[in-house]
């Protein structure tokens with residue numbers, strides 16, 4: 001499914017700002033894996049996702065999706081494999097365009113775009129049904145400009161867009177971090193429902209340990225550009241936050257910075 | 265007085281096509297494109313030279329438009345492939361076009377006196393030229409608006425709109441934003457040059473300086489249109505740009521009548537646009553001020 005082999009990345013090499021971010025990272029995902037990713041600030045989590053999506057190119061190593069080597073494929077040409085949701089609710093949608101238009105753009109992800117209509121009537125009916133499932137009252141506001149929606153609504157819409165054309169891999173980068181806890185929980189429920197509905201292979205970065213434990217069948221922890229923990233199945237189900245903190249100290253030899261890694 | 269207004273309306277509609285081109289780059293693509301001054305004059309130059317050498321006036325206008333498409337491509341290429349910032353890339357094209365336009369025309373000014381243009385050839389059949397000008401302007405504008413309305417509703421057109429709105433998002437959806445940026449600039453400058461080609465024929469000469477300040481006039485038209493037609497659908501917004509260009513022309517005609525010199529117009533327009541661009545900020549200040557007052561701090 002997804003294979004990351006020996007991927008390294010240093011930003012600003014050969015300058016005073018040289019910043020080694022990933023050190024020969026290996027990661028293999030099986031079909032249907034739902035992997036949560038945790039780690040301190042600057043551990044390289046986002047960079048890893050960006051290398052998968054092509055937003056950042058690695059210095060070394062390989063990225064394979066379905067055994068296609070995509071390492072050097074530009075971002076827009078990998079889009080057909082990937083659904084993405086970012087931390088900033090503004091980032092995943094076009095605010096000046098309607099809900100329906102945004103969905104129509106997403107429905108054509110990775111396809112050749114030509115001179116046929118950008119949205120057709122039958123699509124609107126389909127979108128209405130999908131929005132109804134979200135249960136956010138958006139189904140009656142198809143032509144509303146997305147910039148008028150709340151952050152949570154935008155994020156839920158972005159999720160719908162990312163999964164509309166089922167991606168081979170869904171990449172979520174702290175996509176609830178900018179929302180208030182209640183809305184965040186709501187969006188996570190939507191996330192879980194969509195992943196189950198389409199059985200999506202997923203990588204989800206979160207800074208919330210409980211979320212990382214509760215969701216998914218596997219969890220990896222990153223620290224200073226390396227994957228230092230990889231727990232799955234029963235072991236993961238039995239995990240507690242205290243275990244996790246212990247394990248982290250044992251493997252990394254340092255204390256976890258608790259400022260941003262929320263324990264609650 | 266009626267004739268002055270009528271002529272201002274016809275001119276406004278023809279200049280409106282240029283403003284629609286600016287609308288594509290400035291509003292749809294969110295790209296401050298100064299190519300416009302050069303591509304407008306390019307359209308005028310091509311159109312004037314071609315009909316002087318006996319090319320059919322309609323064909324001349326179409327070739328003028330193709331020249332504009334190429335100018336837009338240059339700016340797009342400089343920006344997306346050579347990674348030169350948009351504003352600078354478009355200034356480079358604009359400056360280059362000054363030399364090119366002089367080469368095309370051979371002199372800074374080309375008169376079309378006693379040469380058949382689109383406008384005179386119809387007037388020759390017996391229609392009054394004033395009404396021919398207006399009718400032709402309306403036909404071209406209607407065609408351009410229909411074309412834009414259709415194109416920005418297509419898959420490619422939607423992708424261009426999304427590129428102007430959120431390039432990161434549309435890349436994640438598989439669109440090569442270099443291509444959509446170039447396409448938007450090509451389309452926009454094609455319309456600008458089409459307008460220049462028509463204006464040259466209508467005013468009866470091509471001039472190296474005819475595009476100077478065109479971008480600002482385009483912005484003025486867009487802003488006036490937005491003030492008159494706030495928050496409407498795409499079709500009305502496009503129509504609003506044309507109305508904006510017409511209102512602008514009428515205001516200019518009246519100001520000239522009041523005694524200002526035509527060479528003062530650029531200053532007048534610059535002040536107008538500066539004020540219009542300040543408007544959103546001013547509204548913000550006003551809101552803050554009234555809030556402070558209500559809380560008793562003013």
Ligand SMILES: Nc1ncnc2c1ncn2[C@@H]1O[C@H](COP(=O)(O)OP(=O)(O)O)[C@@H](O)[C@H]1O
Pocket residue numbers: 011019021039040041042043044045046047048056
């Ligand atoms: N595009 C980029 N250009 C330069 N430096 C970057 C870029 N992306 C991330 N970094 C740097 O790489 C380091 C790791 O960042 P990141 O992968 O975002 O960490 P995390 O998501 O785990 O918090 C940080 O020091 C960050 O400043």
Ligand SMILES: [Mg+2]
Pocket residue numbers: 045046047
């Ligand atoms: Mg991050």
